[in-house]
Amino acid sequence: MSRYILKRILGMIVILWCAGLVIFTLTYLVPGDPASLLLGKEASQETIEIKRHVMGLDKSFLGQLGSYMYNTFVRLDFGESWVFSSSVISELGVRLPRTLIVGLAAMVLNVVFGTLLGIFAGTHEGRWQDSLVMIIAMVFVSAPDFFVALLMILLFSLKLNWLPAYGIDSWKCYVMPILASSFGGIAINARQARSSMLEVIRADFVTTARSKGQKEGIIVRKHMLPNAMMPIITGVGGGLAGVIAGSPVIETVFSIPGVGAYLLSGVNQHDYPVVRACVIFFALFASIAVLIMDLCYAFLDPRIKAQYSKGKKVK
């Protein structure tokens, strides 16, 4: 098992490395010279040249790429923001918890409520409970998350005055962002969980369990759920990456100064060290999510486990 984990982590490092390459190239290709955009129209040609030299923009593409890759992945130095001249990594450290609170809490809601609703709908197939859950799920799959967020602001902040509409001053501020970013995921997970429950609900082993008089609750928990779990885990992993990746929009709606908002400010102000660092963070997060998901597969699926323990014996 440890060999499998090691192999996956090595693969992840290579992928992140390549992701850095792609990000650098994409930001390099953006039209417009960051130095002159930063200094404004009044700046003289010489000032711009000096600024370009300080920012390292006067080097060739390969030279810039090389020093970027060396700094980022060897010295783990993400540089300084061009606009604020502050260290990107310390800014990320301040902003990261805010994004993670929203992301992880939304993800827990996704898993718990999504799976439970899906199982509930699946075990009541064809009855009104099933239709009701599926219609609600369909509505939330279809509504853009920021529109749901705006509707929540309209209802809870402006009409009822229960929750603050923006900021991060108290725990109350996090309630709506978490809910708004979890609804879509809950709906997707519920649909996924329902359809994988339906795959096993007519399986022979379920009929056997029923015919020997097993209680319905135990059939669902012990017989159906383990067999329906694989697609649900896939959905959860994708959901985690999705919640974190969707953070720029949600953080814009609720004015949360998190990583997503940091990325957008970097994009709008041509502050590429910020953009690169944020995207690397998102890529890292996405690949950790995939890694955890694959480890869950390996842990739960006896076939993958057997493959790796067999490999050990041969060596």
Next chain:
Amino acid sequence: MAKQKGYKKSSALGEFFRRATKSFSSKLGVFLLLFIVLACVIGPFLSPYGVNDVDLFNMYAGPSKEHLLGCDSMGRDMLTRLLYGGRYSLALGICASLFGAALGIIIGSIGGYFGGVTETVIMRFMDVWSALPGTMLCILVSNAMGSGFFATVIALTVGGIPGTVRMIRGQILSERSKEYIEAAQSINCSSPVIMFKHLLPNVIQPVIVTTTMGIGSTMIMAAGLSYIGLGIQPPNPEWGAMLTEGRTYIRTNPHLLLVPGIAIALTVFAINLMGDGVRDALDPKLRD
């Protein structure tokens, strides 16, 4: 051709349509979507108002007999703008999904059919590509390419390609050793002919399902892009851009926000219902 008695005439396509619209919800989806598309195509011609007709006497007007959905901050008729903007939104969603599917199919077919080094290179490249979350790529590409229609289509396309490539390649893996491919090779068919004429019809089904479903999520992503200040921008009457314009007036005139938001949600709802129908129609397990 002699007519066979006792058999119902049915083509593969007719059969597909019959099965795709079997359930009530997928029928509802198809009709709703047809209605929305027709309204967006024909509506602006029937409207007495122009898209950008400013009417300062009716600023922020609520729904009334003259203006069914009210007016916006410049007194422009919301219904007219909504229908006109629907063309943008629908076209964005459909173009980006189809374009993404086409690129994914081509790359995936090349990787899957040729195998060997080509396949390894393409698949490793896709691994890197998908390491960056789709939304991030979309933001970066949209930032790099500007806010035109075509630029936004490209930005919306890039995130979904690796998924399609993997799907097509996975399907081809299980098909490429079958006899009909060997037969085609033995009569000296060229590789493109085998890939796109013989192989493609057998591997395309899951892509059809994800592409249909994808139109909805692409429309949501397009609206999100407008919202964060990229993609198509106000004063263009694209739905996401209208929503962005409307959020400023959330306290005073929530209808400016509700109208485009509900339009997006309703359209995506219709597309998803239709997508469920398409999925059920193509699912071999549900075939009678």
